[in-house]
Structure formats: structure tokens, C-alpha cells
Amino acid sequence: MIQIGQTAPDFEADTTEGRIRFHEWLGDSWGVLFSHPKDYTPVCTTELGTMAGLMPEFAKRNVKIIGLSVDPVDSHKGWSKDIEEVTGHAVNYPMIGDPDLKVSKLYGMLPATAGETSQGRTAADNQTVRTVFVVGPDKQVKLALAYPMTTGRNFDEILRVIDSLQLTSAKKLATPANWKPGDKAIIAGSVSDEQAKTLFPQGWDAKKPYLRYVEVK
Template identity: 55%
Template sequence: MSLRLGDIAPNFQQQSSAGLIDFYEFLGDSWGILFSHPADYTPVCTTELGFTAKLKSEFEKRNVKAIALSVDDVDSHHGWIEDINATQNTTVNFPIIADEDRKVSTLYDFIHPNASETLTVRSLLIIDPNKKVRLIITYPASTGRNFDEVLRVVDSLQLTDNYKVATPANWQHGDDVVIVPSLQDEDEIKQRFPKGYKALTPYLRLTPQPERG
């Protein structure tokens, strides 16, 4: 199964470092970040899981739950978590799915035969409260994921879901945003964006981020 943006993320039940997980129950009405790891005790992934644990308060502000996946078993996960906590000076505070049978990896297309027939690629998905896949990023094994970018995308998605805007290149929370081209009624524009806008072209109109006072 190949997932694409806008698809419904499939549900699953699988053992994890926190016990049996029903994915939909775990997510509830939260946003979700599901990210896969080739195996336990891998160096780059150790740093990623540690950094993710340190982002707990940032995820909570955004109503986001993180959950990781690796193809090793629960006992291996618990040993790896001890290493992560010790080396990254943190406490892992999210589940790591134990995907020994590759059930979830196959369901989410985390096994790429040209990369490895037995290990997952290092993919990350953002899933919204309606269980729709909103972002898919796949990294090479040698490159650690950029979690600042993951948070930036969550901020953009949550903002653009609530307002008729898009976020431009290198946008950060608080920067100007773009009024979507489909919005042409000037009365509606004035109502939605009382701070006004600057039209660089008829289709490129910048306005202050709506939610900021």
C-alpha cells in the first residue's frame, strides 16, 4: 500500500514500548507524528528519539502526539530507551512500536526494496485529527531529521486550515502569510484580514499572520 497526501492513515493494533497500541485510540482528536526507524541501537535514530522527547512541551502546545516505529521487539526497545535517556539526557515519553512482523511498516509503505528488504526507511508522517496524511518526508539513513522543520509544518498546517492563507518560502510562525488566490471578494478580504494586505502581483498578496494580535 502506498500512502499519499490526503489519504486516510490506516488504523492498526500493535505492541509497543508502552503496551498494546490502537493507533486511532492513541491519537484521539490530536495531530500525530509517526516516524519510522530501521532498527534499534542505531546512532542517528538515537539522537532523533532523544530530541523528540525534549520537544514534549512544543508538541503539547500544538496538540500533537508523537509515536515511533522500529522493527525490533519490545524488550529491545526498552534497552534502547535506556541508552537514549542516558546519552541524550532526556526521558523518552512516547511509544515506540515493535514492528517485528513488519505489519505496520508494510501498511505504511516503510519498506523500500531498493533500500532494504527487511528494514524500514526513515519516513515521517504528519496526520491531522481527521486521520488524513498531511505530510510525508523520507530521509536517507545518514541524515538526521530536522524537527524544527516538522514543527514549522505543523504550525503552517494548523494556521492554513483555519484561514484562507498559505505560507511562503522559509515562513516562520509570526511572519507574513499569503492570501490564497481563490479569495477575490474585497469585502471578504477586508473582513478576514483587517490589517490589510500588500499586493506584489494580483496573485501574490501578503498579509500579517491572522492569529497574531
């Protein structure tokens, strides 16, 4: 599996919106790559539609969305009709076709021994291809989450994590458990009290010398 802090592997692939090179497609944006083990699977159908409905929220955060399923692009296009019918949201982001399993292997979602074709493979064969990667504008992986096939992904949580990542990449802060935008953050441990006086002149609430809560403006 790809690790946090690692450069997201670049690749070329066919998608429902044409052929792309991943890093070039991402440009200066943040990105979410989320993968699926098979087209026409029930939980993934709900996920793809939910993501489409949330696209304005991701766009506000300068985040591009791209999906992946191991089946060919032509299959994705047929599946998209079902997704719109079931969820009310048409897929409005590219879907990568990965029939040769190259991208799935590149990202460590399938072993090298998985073969070279999606043909004949079931969703159960590909059950590890259910991962969310958040990639920063620097092309580094900021988050990697793997889900079982029976549990739908919580995209509100993905948005919350992106809000935290964007805040903490811009300021010397961290976010506590269950943080959401508007809540107090934590001054990073690498910041001394003297530095904090300059960075956070509004002051802070020190629960412990190493745990300093601050209002975020």
C-alpha cells in the same frame, strides 16, 4: 508510500506503553509518526532523544508523538536506556514494535516482498523505514518526509510545518518559503479580493494579483 491527503491507515500494535489502535490513540489530536529501520542505530538514537526533549513543544500544539522501529518492544526498552544516557532525555512517548513488519508495509515503507519478520534483517535492509508522517485530527496525512539513514531529521522543521499546517487549516492562508510564526502569510488563491476584505480587514500587500501578503494576528 502513503500520499498527502490520504487517510492514515489504522492499525493495532504493541508499544512500549501497551497495545494501541492508532486512530483511537490519536483521538482529536494531531500526530507525528516517525519510523526507524533498526534499534541501536546511531543516527536514530540521537533522533529519539531529541524528540523526547522537544515533547513540551509538541504538547503545546496538541500533537501526540509515536515512534516505530522494526524490532520488538522488549528491544526498544533496552535501547531507551542508551538513548537517555547519550542524549539526556528519556523516551517519553510510545514506541511501536513492528517485528512482523506489518505497519512498515501498511505505510508503504517496505515492499510486500520484505518477508514477515525483522529477525535477521539489517538496518540497510530496512533503510526505507525512515519516514515522518504528520497526521491531522481528521486522520488525514498532512506531511510525509523520507530521510536517508545518514542524515538526522530536523525536528525544528517538523514543528515549523505543524505551525503552518495548523495556521492554514484555521484560516484561508498559505505560508511562503522559509516562513516561521510571526512572519507574514499569503492569502489563499481561492479567496477573491472581495472575500479578502472581510477576512483580512487589516489589508494586504499585493506583490502580484495572485501573491497577497498579510499580517497574521
